[in-house]
Amino acid sequence: xxxxxxxxxxxxxxxxxxxxxAMQANAFQYFPKNPRSLKVKDFDQRDALECQFFCxxxxxxxxxxxxxxxxxxxxxxxxxxxxxxxxxxxxxITEACGSIGIVVHFGKEVGHGNPLASYxxxxxxxxxxxxxxxxxxxxLLENRAGVPGSIGTTLEELVQVRNLCDYPExxxxxxxxxxxxxxxxxxxxxxxxxxEKAKKLDYFSELKAIHLNNCKYPTRLGKDRHAxxxxxxxxxxxNQFDQVIQTPQLQDIPFILETPKEIIxxxxxxxxxxxxxx
Numbered sequence: 001x002x003x004x005x006x007x008x009x010x011x012x013x014x015x016x017x018x019x020x021x022a023m024q025a026n027a028f029q030y031f032p033k034n035p036r037s038l039k040v041k042d043f044d045q046r047d048a049l050e051c052q053f054f055c056x057x058x059x060x061x062x063x064x065x066x067x068x069x070x071x072x073x074x075x076x077x078x079x080x081x082x083x084x085x086x087x088x089x090x091x092x093i094t095e096a097c098g099s100i101g102i103v104v105h106f107g108k109e110v111g112h113g114n115p116l117a118s119y120x121x122x123x124x125x126x127x128x129x130x131x132x133x134x135x136x137x138x139x140l141l142e143n144r145a146g147v148p149g150s151i152g153t154t155l156e157e158l159v160q161v162r163n164l165c166d167y168p169e170x171x172x173x174x175x176x177x178x179x180x181x182x183x184x185x186x187x188x189x190x191x192x193x194x195x196e197k198a199k200k201l202d203y204f205s206e207l208k209a210i211h212l213n214n215c216k217y218p219t220r221l222g223k224d225r226h227a228x229x230x231x232x233x234x235x236x237x238x239n240q241f242d243q244v245i246q247t248p249q250l251q252d253i254p255f256i257l258e259t260p261k262e263i264i265x266x267x268x269x270x271x272x273x274x275x276x277x278x
Contacts, residue, residue, distance in 0.1 A: 001245065002061055003212075003273045004028040005257035005266040012044065013051035013097050017060055023267045024274065027061040027254035029209075032093035032102070035067045038086040043093050052098030061254040063140065063174070063209045064094040064102040072122045073107030080125070087129050087139070094137040100208045100254075101138035103174045106152030106161075108144075115151045123164050130167040138172040140208055145179035147222030153183035155194075159201045172206045176258075177244065178213035178227075181236055184220035188236055191243040204249040212241075212255040212273075228264045229257070230272050238276075245277045 004027030007016040013030070020028035033041035055062055066087060074080045090102040107125075111117035126139065141161065144152035151157060162171045180186040186194055198204050214234025216225035227234030229241060244250070255273070257266055264272075 001251070001274070001278050002027040002254040003257070003270050003278065004061070004254060005259075005261075005270060006030065006065070012047045013093075014047050014054055017051045017054050017058075017062065020060055020062075021058050023270055025270050026059060027063075027256060029063050029065055029103070029256045029258075031067065032064045032090050032097075033067065035065075036069070037067060038069050038082040040085055040089045041093065043096070045096060048093060048096035052096065055098050062094075062097060062099040063254065063256065064090055064097070064099050064137075066090055066102050066104045070104060071107060072104060072125045073110045073118050074121075074125075075110055084125065084129050088132060091129075091133050091135060091137050091139070095135040099137060101140045101172060103140045103142050103209065103211075105142050106144045106158065109151045118151055119157075119161060119164075122161055126161075126171065127166045130165070130170045133167075133170060138170055138208065140172045140174040142174040142176055142211070143179050143183070143185065145176070145182040145222060145224035148184045148220055150183065150222065153179075153185055155185070155197055155201055155203050159203055162206065172208040173203065174209040174211060175207060176211035176213060177236065177241075178211070178215045178258075179224060181215040181219050182217065182221060182223055182225075187219040188240045191240070191247075195247060195249070198249075207250075207253060210244075210250065210253055210255045211258050213258050214241075226259050228259045228269060230264060230269065233263060242277075 004025035006029040107122040214227035216227040217223040
């Protein structure tokens with residue numbers, strides 16, 4: 001099993017990879033640049049390539065995460081251009097680092113009671129970005145944590161948006177377990193049903209990363225508050241996580257912790273994951 005966590009690039013991309021290895025992780029996630037800005041980064045190409053070679057040598061998998069202001073449904077033209085330029089920059093960085101791709105949150109609804117406008121805007125944005133991209137790194141669409149009925153909370157939406165894009169081969173998925181639980185996509189009791197649905201939709205073939213997070217609140221409240229996998233802070237039980245982690249279709253996919261490290265340090269939590277499921 002591939003277990004890891006989100007790490008800082010304070011010491012560079014290679015530094016993050018070396019930190020992952022020191023933590024006994026075999027996967028990690030990172031922000032390619034300042035997580036609070038869409039400003040394009042003139043990154044250190046040598047550092048990124050050294051990260052790529054190091055990961056290949058050590059058997060490490062990595063994935064980038066787009067900055068917080070990234071939105072696939074911006075209404076403002078200036079913001080739209082900034083997001084497109086930023087995501088192309090993210091793709092170039094993740095490609096240089098040898099990463100699977102860049103995680104991007106599914107867009108928010110922009111029209112009152114008219115989700116179709118939001119889907120159309122998302123598809124237009126993705127097409128504009130991907131028509132300019134020829135690398136191997138993918139955009140990885142992540143499911144949202146909204147209340148049931150919010151856009152971006154079902155597998156059908158994720159798959160359909162990908163299918164309707166001009167470049168579906170450049171798009172994959174990232175499944176966040178906290179978001180799935182918060183939205184009611186996965187309520188802890190319906191994993192078998194969700195697996196069957198994913199098979200029918202061919203979702204698993206494009207699933208490239210999993211954010212392994214517990215949820216601080218009960219299912220279907222739409223609250224995106226992460227909790228550790230182990231302990232009493234979360235509502236998802238270990239036997240429910242066991243169903244997910246033991247799923248055959250997920251055996252080669254990296255599981256990335258985004259849990260609060262001040263409660264359980266990530267190094268300790270990774271060791272616990274390896275001991276129980278590794």
